[in-house]
Amino acid sequence: MLITVLGLSVAMALLLVFFLRQTRVRFVVELREGTTEVRRGDPPAGFVRACADVARLYRLRQGRITGVRTGDGIELRFSDDIPSRAHQPFRNVWTPPPSDGPGGGRRAAG
Template sequence: MTALLALIGVLLAMAAVFAVFLMHVRVRFVIDLNDGRARVLRGDPPSAFVRGCSDVARLYRVRRGRIVGVRTAGGIELRFSRDLPERAHQPLRNVWVPPGSGGPGGGRAAGG
């Protein structure tokens, strides 16, 4: 019985480590907001988004907060720290413009 409980404990610990690893891999960028300034802590978010975050932080007088871009099946999802005021969430989402797919298009049309 003790061996079974130990095995279950080890499996649960491994599952927790695996879940943390998956979450860590899915994080595309982290932006820290401090006294109206945005600073990239991790990843490579679009520079226009970082500038927009600074603008929103100044406009809404955000003292501190953190924005995390997490990759999901539908694209990048923005997640906000608890100390980021709720009133600033939507304006931050509004300045987020997801990067293009990187697929074909955008070039000159082939003509004949």
């Protein structure tokens, strides 16, 4: 009985960790043959267009850029198909949308 409860607890913990990691992914942009396609989420349109430009500049055939929410904002992560020399140009075109948190937010209308 104890082994069953322990096994069930471990399975629930693993499921919770998996769920929490998936909710941190804000968007996924896929690069394929000179085009960009949003696979998940809603990244800024300007970023998606700029990704196409960077991919064309570096002659990237395929790859995936994932935006992951962290405590400091959104961090870009790259698939192994994207060489490390191309990471910084993608980071340079990333402009995070304005936040609604302290010190930022929307202007009053009216």
